[in-house]
Amino acid sequence: MKTEIVIGHGTGGAPVSFDIEELLATRLLVQGNSGSGKSHLLRRLLEESAGMVQQVVIDPEGDFTSLAEPFGHVVVDGAAYSPGEIEALARRIREHRASVVLALESLEVEQQIRCAAQFLTALFDAPREHWYPALVVVDEAQMFAPAVAGEIAEDTRRMTLSAMTNLMCRGRKRGLAGIVATQRLAKLAKNVAAEASNFLMGRTFLDIDMVRAADLLGMERRQAERIRELERGHFLALGPAITRVPLAVKIGPVQSGLKARAEGLMPLPEAAPEDMAALLTRDLASEAARPAPPPPPPxxxxxxxxxxxxxxxxxxxxxxxxxxxxxxxxxxxxxxxxxxxxxxxxxxxxxxxxxxxxxxxxxxxxxxxxxxxxxxxxxxxxxxxxxGLDELDAATRERILTLAGTVEEDLLAPFLVIAKAAHAGETQVDEEALARAYGTSSPGRIRRLLDHLERQGLVVVRQDFGGGRTVMVPGLEGLAAG
Structure with a gap:
């Protein structure tokens, strides 16, 4: 079976090949500033190898969902599933050798990171009989393997670093070939970058990134300026799956992609000034009358x-x-x-x-x-x-207060709000009422509150990555979701 694909052409026009079988054993690191053609390169690699090997793409920006129609990739919306369901999906993906794109663009950054980490861990932990070869592409890898602690929670950072390290360091024996792409080498954890043996380095301007790229390519540091001068779509390649010496390559064309994406300048609308004014001012009063976001708490x-x-x-x-x-x-x-x-x-x-x-x-x-x-x-x-427990009958009120007997004083008010909603069998817990009872406007504090109540055995929480939340109070009939 043919294992080589052509990813582009060298300086003299000669085709540059990529050995996919060798890539499975040696992994790949792609680096390039925004606008350097990094996503175009990944798309070319995925399209050309689509019929050879299973592909799994971690896509935080929704750039690769267009692979679905021409190449049969299954698009998985991370926001639509709970953590347990994401892990189950990952196990089935390995079992059935499905090529998928895990689309995370509708999630907040920290939720993207946690979703991807649990997904990658489940791929890694699949049963031995399902260790089929697969390319695992992680775009914007500096998010999922940060070199230093950022604004995300420490437990999230540890989780995602562990998943990415397992993919790049130990994934080969499980058939997983990591392909990580990043805008900033300096922001990518060194233990993740160091496990790649193949490199495609695109345009970058910061000295620290140029020096690291030159070191990985085996170039002298005075030659690092060459990386700054690369044009869009041009990369310096090195590695056993591509070439044994640094080679300049221009990435070839792709078949899929966002057709509506504008490159460079485009004609302005031809609407007459009065038509444009009408477009801008139509129903302006009704839009302005929409409720404003709640003010911060006093x-x-x-x-x-x-x-x-x-x-x-x-x-x-x-x-x-x-x-x-x-x-x-x-x-x-x-x-x-x-x-x-x-x-x-x-x-x-x-x-x-x-x-x-x-x-x-x-x-x-x-x-x-x-x-x-x-x-x-x-x-x-x-x-x-x-x-509002006084609105309930005496027996129900007493039952809820009995359940609340062990609740800490500062958590009593939000617990009673949840318990009342659960008893009523409401389909939604009023998030504003819960926040008001707890004295906060922070969704993070509400999430930590529910986690704490669950650890205490007072509630049972089911939460999916899209933000949907279901809360059940043991001992009460009814279900509450928010």
């Missing part, structure tokens, strides 16, 4: 502001009404104050101590005389009021 008041508020309240104090001199009436009024406070806009974003001080100041203002709830009792009653 900052918690400073201690001196709380004290001043208490002082002003005491100055406005009036004699206690006759009807509130009865202890039962006082207790009822205290409950009403807690209910009213829990319903106020922005109160959940204040600290528990600020909430308690506000409550006490209102009690003083109304000259309520009697035992006041302590801080712990207030927080519990405040959480119950904020979750």
């Amino acid at each position: 900052a918690a008041p400073r201690v001196d502001e709380v004290e001043a508020s208490i002082a002003r309240a005491e100055e406005r104090q009036v004699p206690q009404p006759e009807e509130l001199r009865d202890s039962g009436a006082v207790a009822g009024r205290i409950e009403e104050l807690i209910q009213a406070l829990a319903c106020e806009e922005g109160i959940a974003f204040q600290s528990a101590s600020a909430q308690y001080q506000t409550f006490l100041s209102r009690c003083r203002r109304e000259r309520l005389v009697g035992p006041m709830p302590d801080m712990q009792s207030f927080r519990r009653r405040f959480a119950i009021a904020g979750a």
Whole structure:
């Protein structure tokens, strides 16, 4: 069986071949700045070898989904599946030798990284009987194998580095040939780059990247300037699967790709000025009337502001009404104050101590005389009021509160919101209500909250990469999803 493909032509017009069988054993590193033709090179390599070997593409930008129609690749949308389903898909891909493109463009960066890491790990961990040869192409590899810690969480960085290291260092025995492409060599983990024996180096301008590229190509550092002068679509090649000495190659044409992508200049629209003005201003008022994103939560008041508020309240104090001199009436009024406070806009974003001080100041203002709830009792009653448990029947309310008996005080309010929604059998948990109960506008904090509640055995969470979330509370009928 033929194992060589032509990826382009050298300086004299001679074809430059790529031995796919040798590539399976020696792996490939592609480097080039944005606009250097790196994606074009990968597409040429994939198209020419499509009939020879199974191909798996990790595609963070959606550049390679067009391979599906002419070459039969299966496009897998990472946002549509849960982590467990992504791993199961990877195992089936190895079993059935399917060529696939894992499209991640609809996910946030950290979710892209976690999805790709779990997918690669499942490919690597496939049963021995499914160790068929496959090219695994990872575009924008500096995202998935960063040289230094960035803005992603540390556990995510460890997960993705482990997956990429396994692919490049130990994947050969499992039939996996890693092809990693990066814009910046300096941003790619050295232990991942060092495992490649074949190199295709495109245009780059930063000195640190040029020096690393020259070192990998075995060139003297004074020759590194040559890399800066490369034209778009031109690469310096070296490696046992291509050539034993550095060779300049111009990548050949491709069959697939984004036809609508504009290269260079293109004619401007020919619409008349009045037609263009109509296009720009049509239905502008309705678009402007769309709800704006919620404002950031108000900052918690400073201690001196709380004290001043208490002082002003005491100055406005009036004699206690006759009807509130009865202890039962006082207790009822205290409950009403807690209910009213829990319903106020922005109160959940204040600290528990600020909430308690506000409550006490209102009690003083109304000259309520009697035992006041302590801080712990207030927080519990405040959480119950904020979750709206008083709307439920007594038996259900007691059942939820029994389940909440072991919940930490600062997590009680969001747990009660989840439990109420789960009992009602709602198809969605109100994300805004959950964020308001927890006093945050951060999706990350909500995610960590649910993870913590799940570790405590209080909820069961199923979450897919697209952001869909299903939460079940053991002991309650009903299901809640957000």
